[in-house]
Amino acid sequence: MLGALHVRAATVVTDTVVSQVSQAQGNVSVTFGQIFKSGDVPQGTTLAATVNGQPVGLQVDPKATNPDGSLRHAVLTAMVPSLPGNAKWPLTLSAQPAPTVAEKVDHVSLSRLLATSYDAEVSLNMGGKSYTANARALLQVASTAHACKPWNSQCDLWLSGPLASEWVVNGPLTATDGTISPNLRVYFAVRAYADGSSGTLHQVRTDVIVENTWAYTPQAQPQYIATLTSGTASYTSPALTQYAYTRWHKLLWWNNAEPQVYLQQDTRYIQASKAVSRYMPLKPDEKFLASLRQSCAPLDRCDQTKHMGNVGAQAAIGPLPRWTSVYIIDPDLRAYNWMLANTDALGAYSVHYRDQATGWPISIEKHPYVTIADWAFASKAAQQSNVKAAHYKADLLPGCTNNAVVTDCKTAWYGTGNPYLWDNAHQPSASYVPYMVTGDYYYVSELAFAASLNSLWPNETYRNFSQGLIDRPYSQVRGKAWVLREMVDAAYLLPDDYPLKTEFNTQVENSLADWNAKYTNNVSANSLGLMDAGTVYSMNGGNHNAMAPWQHNFLTWSAGHAAELGFTGAAEFRNWLAKLEIGLMTDWQTHPAQGYCWLEASAYSIQVKDARGNWLPTYSAVYDATFPTLAGLECNSPAMVAEAGRLTKKPRRTGEMSGYPYSATGFPANFQIGVAAAADSRLPNAKAAWDIFQSRSMKPAAPEAYNNYPNFAILPRSAPH
Numbered sequence: 001m002l003g004a005l006h007v008r009a010a011t012v013v014t015d016t017v018v019s020q021v022s023q024a025q026g027n028v029s030v031t032f033g034q035i036f037k038s039g040d041v042p043q044g045t046t047l048a049a050t051v052n053g054q055p056v057g058l059q060v061d062p063k064a065t066n067p068d069g070s071l072r073h074a075v076l077t078a079m080v081p082s083l084p085g086n087a088k089w090p091l092t093l094s095a096q097p098a099p100t101v102a103e104k105v106d107h108v109s110l111s112r113l114l115a116t117s118y119d120a121e122v123s124l125n126m127g128g129k130s131y132t133a134n135a136r137a138l139l140q141v142a143s144t145a146h147a148c149k150p151w152n153s154q155c156d157l158w159l160s161g162p163l164a165s166e167w168v169v170n171g172p173l174t175a176t177d178g179t180i181s182p183n184l185r186v187y188f189a190v191r192a193y194a195d196g197s198s199g200t201l202h203q204v205r206t207d208v209i210v211e212n213t214w215a216y217t218p219q220a221q222p223q224y225i226a227t228l229t230s231g232t233a234s235y236t237s238p239a240l241t242q243y244a245y246t247r248w249h250k251l252l253w254w255n256n257a258e259p260q261v262y263l264q265q266d267t268r269y270i271q272a273s274k275a276v277s278r279y280m281p282l283k284p285d286e287k288f289l290a291s292l293r294q295s296c297a298p299l300d301r302c303d304q305t306k307h308m309g310n311v312g313a314q315a316a317i318g319p320l321p322r323w324t325s326v327y328i329i330d331p332d333l334r335a336y337n338w339m340l341a342n343t344d345a346l347g348a349y350s351v352h353y354r355d356q357a358t359g360w361p362i363s364i365e366k367h368p369y370v371t372i373a374d375w376a377f378a379s380k381a382a383q384q385s386n387v388k389a390a391h392y393k394a395d396l397l398p399g400c401t402n403n404a405v406v407t408d409c410k411t412a413w414y415g416t417g418n419p420y421l422w423d424n425a426h427q428p429s430a431s432y433v434p435y436m437v438t439g440d441y442y443y444v445s446e447l448a449f450a451a452s453l454n455s456l457w458p459n460e461t462y463r464n465f466s467q468g469l470i471d472r473p474y475s476q477v478r479g480k481a482w483v484l485r486e487m488v489d490a491a492y493l494l495p496d497d498y499p500l501k502t503e504f505n506t507q508v509e510n511s512l513a514d515w516n517a518k519y520t521n522n523v524s525a526n527s528l529g530l531m532d533a534g535t536v537y538s539m540n541g542g543n544h545n546a547m548a549p550w551q552h553n554f555l556t557w558s559a560g561h562a563a564e565l566g567f568t569g570a571a572e573f574r575n576w577l578a579k580l581e582i583g584l585m586t587d588w589q590t591h592p593a594q595g596y597c598w599l600e601a602s603a604y605s606i607q608v609k610d611a612r613g614n615w616l617p618t619y620s621a622v623y624d625a626t627f628p629t630l631a632g633l634e635c636n637s638p639a640m641v642a643e644a645g646r647l648t649k650k651p652r653r654t655g656e657m658s659g660y661p662y663s664a665t666g667f668p669a670n671f672q673i674g675v676a677a678a679a680d681s682r683l684p685n686a687k688a689a690w691d692i693f694q695s696r697s698m699k700p701a702a703p704e705a706y707n708n709y710p711n712f713a714i715l716p717r718s719a720p721h
Helices: 110-114 135-144 267-272 286-290 322-329 333-348 375-381 387-395 432-438 441-456 477-493 501-520 549-564 570-589 619-626 638-648 667-679 686-694
Strands: 010-019 025-035 045-051 054-065 071-083 088-097 121-126 129-134 155-159 164-175 180-194 201-212 223-230 233-236 246-253 261-264
Touching (some): 010 025, 010 071, 025 261, 025 432, 045 071, 071 088, 071 477, 110 135, 110 164, 110 180, 110 201, 121 180, 121 201, 129 135, 129 180, 135 155, 135 164, 135 180, 223 246, 233 246, 246 333, 261 333, 322 333, 322 432, 333 432, 333 441, 375 387, 432 441, 441 477, 441 501, 477 501, 477 549, 549 570, 549 667, 570 619, 570 667, 570 686, 667 686
Antiparallel strands (some): 045 054, 045 088, 054 071, 121 129, 121 223, 129 164, 155 164, 164 180, 180 201, 201 246, 223 233
16 A cells, blocks of 8 residues: 555546535545556556545555556555545546565454454344344354465455455354254455554445355255344345345445445546447436436346347347446446446346355366256266266256245256246346446456356357367357357456466367367358358248348457457457458448448348358358349449338338347447457458448437447447547
């Protein structure tokens, strides 16, 4: 921690400390996650902070670094000595040379916390019987055992410094007669803050997490009402049914001593860091912001889709879900709260598989035969008497059993009875940005659970067991896109020493190498830049001869995202995929009446194979096969536009792309993220493809404009500012 800036300090980013009350506050603790551009905080430097131009204490808990040693992500804690009511003060972070001799400081210790009367407790009323878990008791046991270390499953030391320390302990829920709930477990993430002037502890925040996540414990669906307390702070839940592999959490500040402050990040800097894509400069409507939900009750799906596999547009679909993309374009507190509320809602889905043997999400390196998609086969294989049977038996997830709560369990497929259903091809970005900007333990766990789920879900043979390949087991192109995104995000942002980070990185590298071997570096691959598994549509009397450009756009973006984050082989794969976006937009330029016309680049599906099942050789051939009555008409001419309108039974105008061009979720909007990624490939005609796309005459407009629905409002890095 450094309290003053040196003259050689270089400003990195300026966020804003926003008071939430009209009264002045003293010794205001602010903890948040901060992403950094590669090289902005080089190895051998440290960070210092000013608030409103005055130096303040800053604690840096580094979490992730770049290959060059520069800081990628950290959890920062600043102590603001005095914050006037309604103040909006700049918090400026600067990099400066690290001191040659480390400053000796006293960290906030567990013994100091236990010297206070702090406590937090969970009490569950299950059918009239009370089960409890107590944070203080768990902390005392951990302290006696000297167990609190980074990534210790008994007591995880998450933050450690002179301003704040955080310990994560966990234990079962126990009744007064000694009965232990076999499925439920409580995690207490206890963060203690030191007073800036006296050094005494003055605030303690507890994130109380209730889980039913043990992967290999027989499924159960406990029903209860929860009461949480920490000093005078308390919370009572509604009546809950907690299905297997779900979790929820609630923040309590001991004796309600919560600082009334919001750290508003510079989300333009987050975009510039390349951790997220570059978005159009947009501003949500005030009426829209005022309508956003600000919290989500435990185990409620809130704005998430009940059955994610449902067809049609969903607010969660896109590089980032709607609630997160709104925050990225405008970090208003209401957008921030909406983002966290719907991230919390994912806790209600059965997507959290924790290995009781390790304490961490399931690892397919440790459990190479685990599977959900192939569970029925694995269940039968586990009953055989061959060598593989033991492997399948060891890794087999327990299926659900019909009872008073769940009644639709079958032996033919895997299930949990949970009415909220996840789907790989429609899954949202789980907790990437929430963890990035909060630095909270709950959200880093959500990020890891999502990656673990995507690696364990598919057919174990198709993913090549512990290799975690994405291409073969995930048949839908959009599924490949969103699974790649989830794996890349976790591999990039998880702390360097997180137990599964190396494994997730290896799986991403394996999948990119697999794709490049099949496509990029394969002279026999099709010339259109298409996935072999993408021809799932049938048209013009053929069978499985067509594909969906919009699904391909998702994958092109996802590969481009991986390339921006620096994953080996990602740029090559993106460039191979980008041939489609570039070709569909520019093929007409050589022969305006014969090439593929860009107005139809956003068609729902296009024919890409002939009657014999062979790939069509060119985009012109694709256009002729898909739109035979448009072939021979000059692209974007009155005659061509009139005929296109006749085909869709809706008048079209010059420059209007097909597929709901006025909508922020239409097919041109979907196309935007793919062509933006393609534009950054710097391939021939890549810039022209983007420029043509930008010239379209109809773009998302009110009431379906991008400003309130910016999921697909992405710009190329290479486009002018």
